[in-house]
Structure formats: structure tokens, C-alpha cells
Amino acid sequence: MKMDQPRPGGGDPEESRLHVAVIMDGNGRWAKNRGWPRLVGHRKGAERARELVEACPRLGIRYLTIYAFSTENWSRTTEEVLGLMSLFGRYIKREASRIKKEGVRMRFIGDRDPLDPKLQALFEWIETETAHNDRVHLTVAINYGGRDEIRRATQSVVRAVQAGTLDPDAITDRTLSAHMDTAGLPDPDLVVRTSGETRVSNYLLWQAAYAEYIFTPVLWPDFTPDIMAGFIETYRQRERRFGAAPA
Template identity: 50%
Template sequence: MSAPPPVPPPPVPRHIAIIMDGNGRWAARHGLPRAAGHREGVQAVRRTIEAAIGHGVEWLTLFAFSSENWRRPVEEVTDLTFLLRHYLRSELRELAEAGVRLHIIGERDRFGSSLKAELADAEARTAANRKLNLVIALSYGARAEIATAARRIAEAAMAGTLDPTTVDETIFAAHLSTAGMPDPDLVIRTSGEQRLSNFLLWQAAYAELVFDDALWPDFGAANLGRAIAEYARRERRFGARPGPADAPPDGEGP
């Protein structure tokens, strides 16, 4: 009797995007200032990057600082930007040695010329790495990103370099900050909240969503593994129906 064919491994999402939520609540739960929660969140970033590489994930996008975060108290924004600068300086060599390529999306101009230059330098120094593409969303908001893309397309049409009748989803996506990146297959949000909060609204149109009750500083390899396992259990149809193409309609939605 011939041996049964090998069971294929469960699918691993090519691109995982994470809304890292709960730093402030973690700090409050431990009787610590909010800055301590943000610092502990950096440790969760390190664990998650290592776990993503271990699973063979190609792209990992982390929502680090939203465009709405500028409305927070000045002291907290200062702590966040200081932590970002410290992370770049202390972790860049380790990221490079691990084969991680860094990408930044969002309105980096708002961080000032010095930090903007450090972000560009970090991207350039990791540009040859191929183990994992790490995308950090900074001062990022999906609605602003979509509006900017629409404005760029309108400007190109007015300049005569783009025929507006040719604009389709592919052309529109090429004007987003994520141009050239695959759309996320899986979006994870921590802290038990169940919303996208203006994150990758265009790109996540067909992403699987997983909501984890863990506060971000408590997130680690086990949490990521469970989210990937949940992703593997789901059937992704992208609006199509399973089975033969001529199967009768059954009223099923997306």
C-alpha cells in the first residue's frame, strides 16, 4: 500500500498588519505612567518581529503612531517621539543583522527634519535585507492617505500625464503610500477593541480580522501563533463562491 500524500502545511499569511493597542491601559493596570507602557510595548515589538520571522511571514506592518495621536497631551507625544528615536538608534543594527528591511509610511514630515533624516537613513541602511519587510506606520491615517492619492491623481490628470478614464483600482493603489506592497492578509488588533481606527482602510478590504484581548505590552509569540492558526482555519473567497463557477446562487454574502 502506497503511503498517503503528505499533508500540506497550513497557510501562513504573507502580510500581517497589527494595531498595537493597550500601552496606556497596561501602564494604568500596573500603576505606572503611560510612558512606561510605551517602553514595554517596544519589547512586544521585538518579540513579534522574531515570531513573524519564525513563521515565515514576509511583511509585517505595525501601527505605531496615528495621525490622531498628535491630539494627545504634549508630554505623551514627546515621550513617543523620543522612544521612536531611541528605538531606531538602539535596534537598527539588530534589525539589520536579522535580515529585516524597514519601510516607513505616513506623514513623516510632521516629525521634523532631524527625525525625518534618521528614518530615511534607517530605510537606506536596511534596503538590501530580505528576511522580513517591517513597515512602521507613523503619523498615519488611512482617510488622509486616500485623499492624498486622489489629489495626486487629479493633479496628474490636470497636467495631462494621466488619462482619468484609465483610473482603476490598480492605478489608485499605485498612488497610496503602500504602493508596491502586498495588501495585508491578516489584521490583528490587541486590547480587545474591535475596530480598524483609520488603519489601512483601502488595503484591508479583504483581510481577515483577529481581535486579541491581550494588551499590546503582553503580546508575544503565542498570541501571534494563535492569530495565524485562526487565519489558517478561515476560507478566503474574496467575494467568490466556493465550488464550481456555475453553482446556483444561494444568497450568501461576501
């Protein structure tokens, strides 16, 4: 399937840089409601993620960051965790050619060390293969937690100070951002969470400080690009003041 073409007349450089982050929640419940195993819901959720990536140019989304597996998800059953890890690997192998051809740059954030070495190698391979793509920047958070990311970034900054390459008095917000997993990416403009939950679940805690949030009761396997289009219109109607007084 071809990725959608950019929206007619969409020449606004700010729109073309729109960064949307998604907490893809509700896969298990979607399957349970139908009497199916949870992994069926995850497979359907992966299809929805693919559809959203394909629709990004039409929607004006340049950067899409999706929450696929959190540091807390290890508490799920061994069967579900192994099934999810297998799904990630199959997705990369199956979609690699299309992703590369359609100009998608793929990145992974999170702590990779606990993951299977073969999966880590796949991550590195697809990141290298798509490194020069710039049409859509797809970032997948796997074994990711916002607090864990801040901890690892802080450790990196401390090591730089100890090595004498960083002056503690020169540390700014930008310094810490440069040590985050998302270094080089713009902060998200809009965060969407599906399934009716209204919490941020340890997702992009540093980066989403000034993001707009939308929570929807729609379960992720039922979420469509058209629903996202409506949310983007809602986002564009909001006044973002970043702490300033209204005009």
C-alpha cells in the same frame, strides 16, 4: 538576540508571503493598571514589537505592518507625544545594526511633514540602510491615517491627470494603490487588534478591504509571538472567497 529560524518544512510560497498588520493597542492601560506612567507601557510595547519582528520567520510572516502613531494621536498630552517621538528615535538608533544584520527591511508610512526633521532624517537613513533586505519587511505607520492616506493618494493622481501623464479613463484600483504609502507592498492578509477594542481605527482602509480580522482582549505589552502563532493558525483555517460563492 537572533531572529528565529524559518519553520521546519515551511516551503509554501503563499505562507512565505503572509502579511500581518497589527494595531498595537493597550500600552497606556497596561501601565495604568500597574500604577505606572503611560510611557512605561509604550516602552514595554516597543519590546513586544521587537520580539514579534524577531519571530516573523518562524511564524511564516514575510510582511509585518504595525500601527505606532495615528493622525489622531496628536490629541494626547504633549508629554506623551514627545515621549513617543523620542522612543521612535531611540528605537531606530538602538536597533539599526541588528535590523540590518538580520535581513529586516524597514519602511515608514504616514505623513512625515509634521514630524521633527531629525526624526524624518532617521527614517530616511534606516530605510536606505535596509533597502536591500528581504527576509522580513517591517512597515511602521507613524502619523498615519487611512483617510489621510487616501486623500494624499487622490491628490497625487489628480496632479498626474492635470500634468497630462495619466488618462482619467485609465484609472483603476491598481492606479490608486500605486499612489498609496504602501505602494509595492502586498495587501494585508490578516489584521490583529489588541486590547479588546473592535474597531479598525482608520488603519489601512484601502489595503485591508479583504483582510481577515482578529480582535483580542490581550493588551499589547502582554502580547507574545505564541499568541500570534495561534492567530495565524486560526487565519489559515478560514475560507477566503473574495466575494465568490462557497465551493
